[in-house]
């Protein structure tokens with residue numbers, strides 16, 4: 001009886017281990033997939049967009065990651081090569 005109880009516990013533990021392994025594998029696959037997709041998206045974004053700055057250089061070389069207008073003079077920011 002005690003042997004079967006131990007076997008039951010071992011069986012339970014291995015089941016937990018397997019399910020947590022499956023969970024971890026699923027999570028890593030999911031994060032890998034989303035990371036891959038996000039990375040590709042970010043890459044094309046940064047390659048196309050680059051950094052933006054005011055054409056009048058109002059803020060002494062300060063750049064922005066998104067196209068906007070200069071907070072000082074209000075001109076459209078231009079892409080910095």
Ligand SMILES: [Zn+2]
Pocket residue numbers: 054055056057058059070071072073074075
């Ligand atoms: Zn400006």
